[in-house]
Amino acid sequence: MEKKDYKKIVDKYKAKETRVQNALVAFLIGGFIGIIAEFLIQIYSYYFNISTQDASVFMIVTLIFVATLCTALGFFDKWVNFARCGLIIPITGFAHSMMSAGMEYKKEGPVYGIGSNIFKLAGSVILYGVVSAWIFGMIRFLLFGGV
């Protein structure tokens, strides 16, 4: 049998993914995290009497802390499995990716384990985050004179 005919059989028995449902769950949970974040910014800026910009840094630190704590306690992976991109796209996903890699390679020691593996998943995010920040920064500079 030709490879393309075999592919037809494979495609015929491929499981239907519930894409609409996944997207809706991700949208709602991701949005909910956005609400929590906004709430935290308001609280911090009101009670600590700081600017909204400073309060957002506090908010990010809080979310990172909560996410890594949940990863360490062992149930964040189950939430990710359910909420998918709703938890992966926000900063919680980034924190989770580093924490889970760190925990996984702890047994191999601080240098060859945690040190060389903690960015296993997050490394791509950082690299392409920096690259795209540079590209969009240049576009902004060239088109709008850096305003």
Added chain:
Amino acid sequence: MTFKFNNVFVNNTSTVTGPYEKEGPLGNKFDKSYDDLYNGEKSWEKAEVKLLEESIDILLNKSNKKKEDIDVIIAGDLLNQISASCYGSAKFKVPFLGIYSACSTSTEGILLGASLIDAGRVKNAIVSVSSHNMASEKQFRNPTEYGAPKPRTATFTTTGGASILLSNTKSKVKVESATIGKICNMDQKDPNNMGAAMAVAAADTIYTHLKDNKRDINYYDLIITGDLGVYGKEILKEYMMSEYGLELSTNYNDSGTMIYDVESQPEVLAGGSGPLCSPLVNYSYTIPLLEKGVLNRVLIVATGALFSPTFVFQKEPILSISHAVSLESVK
């Protein structure tokens, strides 16, 4: 390549599993099951070593043999450098052969051990395999705590160790013949749909085995593939029909769909996989039925996806292989 054996028998088997297998439909048939994936060890890899080692210990106990009686241990697993097999077999100080054939390691081991016995080179051979869900997730995919969502065609690596003692002294189950499979390539590149990559290898081996032995597909009471899963099983049935005109009907099943209850254990997705999947089902379910005489002739077709993350990232297809072993009930 098919050959027949004259005096190779299954003396005894042993199975040790993790918690997910215990919750499955065959849960009460295993020799030992752990409730924790670490089973008292400090890492996933060490846990797998322990599972394999324990399966050999239990096997020696069950068959009243001392390690001095064993002429060779043939073992394989999924970890890099088949390290679980090496570390797990070390304490026995028995001549050792390490093998790798992904999830078809068990039948490769049986056919090698049976060949050694049949040729009169050895009297007793142990064939062991192990796999560990978390250890393979760590090695092949993402960190275990990351819990990356997977599509439904993905399978769930079984946890545990299983061993079989082959011997030249007569018992109730005979190793009748075996077929060495060929490496197949159908240009499948999705590591989350290994059943699709392996179905072609299973079909090729089943067809070759039947042709070489001049047998009909209904000759066997049960043809049992390794770890194709829910979707791979359907692919195999349709491919087998359209390519060879052979119908796999009521005498066909797949270990991957038998080891877990796909309905009540949704985390296993399309079913079980790993080198352990086929032996767990066969040692705890098929061989006891052969011993009782409920089944007379069984063809075990363990299926292996020769999956390398490096090669898949380099856009190469996932190769697959399948070895078959035919077992017969001795009257």
